[in-house]
Amino acid sequence: MLRLDDIDLIYNAGRVDEVVALRSLSVTFERGQFVTVVGTNGAGKSSLIQTISGAARPTRGRVHLDGRDVTRLPDHRRAGWIARVFDDPRAGTAPELSIEDNLALAMARGRRRGLRFAVTARRRAVMREHVAGLGLGLENRLADRVGLLSAGQRQSLTMVMAALSAPSVLLLDEHLAALDPGTTATVLALTTELVRELGATTVMVTHNMDHALALGDRLLVMSRGRVIADYDGTEKSEMTVGGLIDRITGAGDALSDRSALIEKVAS
């Protein structure tokens, strides 16, 4: 179970250029839950991801993972439990390194790195098996530089890397945003398959309302650093894209609109 407790995330606190990224945010994600998150730019979606991953440390509040307080652990210390796929396909892999080196890096996640060889015959067999599942033929190109791969291939590889160490939380930060429509479909299919296989608590940020509604079993709508709507499976299945967009734009206008929104949700 992943619990965010009364989180404030404020940049440049007390200065003129103060930015409130998250405000009194409290959310609990049940184990194995697949949650999609939508909201306008600046709503706090990426800040939510960063707070969970440890890339940003909250100004106030606690982050609990499976009963442990991880608030003070930096991102690399949480990497054993929390895997992350970035929005930029180039961000999740090291382009200068070979496919197998990238995978080996992910395989050692959450363990102490020592003087064992990173790529061994046994590990290579495991890699081949995982990568073969993608159906991209990458299993025969393990020694190739990742920089030679297309954006979609790289994002697929990042997904495989995320899954390699069986994380308990999977964070997908608009991981489909930079892909062309065809590739999006492929990586999307891979996403649903992977989430089902891993059984990890999954938080997926997206700009695509169709994806937000079609995937997962819970939907969060964020605005100005808060969660303004929280739909469970049945509510979500009755929601339409139009309705969802109305709620998001409505919330962005003025504070008073938010209460109207909550009434709407309740009705």
Place this chain on the structure above:
Amino acid sequence: MIQVLLDMLVTGLPLVPVFLGIYTVFRLRADFDLTVEGSFVTGGAVCALTLVHGWPSWLALLAGTAGAAAAGAVTALIHLLLRVPVLLAGLVMSIGLFSVNLHVLDTPTLSLGTQGTLFSGFGSLSGRQADLATSGVMAGVVAVVLVAFGLFLRTELGLALRATGVNARMARSQGVNDRRLTVLALVLANGLAGLGASLSVQYQGYADVNMGAGTFVAGVGAVLLGELFVRPSGSKLLRIVGCVLVGTLAYRLVLVGALRVGLPAGDLRGVTALTLLVAIAAERYLGALGGLARTLAHTTRSASAAVRQEAA
């Protein structure tokens, strides 16, 4: 001609570990560490001092390595504690180390005499044979260093080090502590500089407080030169050590050649700078040609692979 090659080996081989260290920071970490200008001397000075105090030559070699590595650790501390770039931390260190080195040596130039170095056994040999024996011993040390370094890069720790230089955010998200690796890289790079300096000091028979000046630029020049010939990349480890070896020797060959042609020693820095410029220019303008050739080679390879697959 043979003498030119021998000169290249005896003056160039000690620089191989030094430039390997520079490669580690400059290419693997994509950063600049100027500490090496001072730590090179620190390594040489500690080696000379311990030799004068009667330590065995191998131990003095290790002492020099450790001394320079300590300087790297201080640079890393400055970088992490004061949150300044490695470039600035190294610059401060390279200046400050001058005084430290002078205190260690206690004189601008410390002479070793003829006894007790790795190479003093060769004194009785003729000039050329002594050079041959000297370069043999150096080649042995350098080979051990290169193999050990290559193997280290293949380990999980070495892989993490390579990844942090290419994509630090990704490395962190994969659980790599890049602060720790910064320390490791700086300690390793400067330790290697100290090792090379110790070899150099034992060969020359003296340590000089100014012997480190220009090391960094020379190293970068040698790395660029090596990259022209060998084309290393993050996962091609043989090419990484090969690039440093070839680059260092090519760089020394240019300098030794310049001396042979009759240029005064004072012009050597100018030659170093020119070598650096030529290497950069060649990379810029020949790089396009090389890239084309590589693309062609790659297409041919994948085409033939496709043909093979169809045949199967």
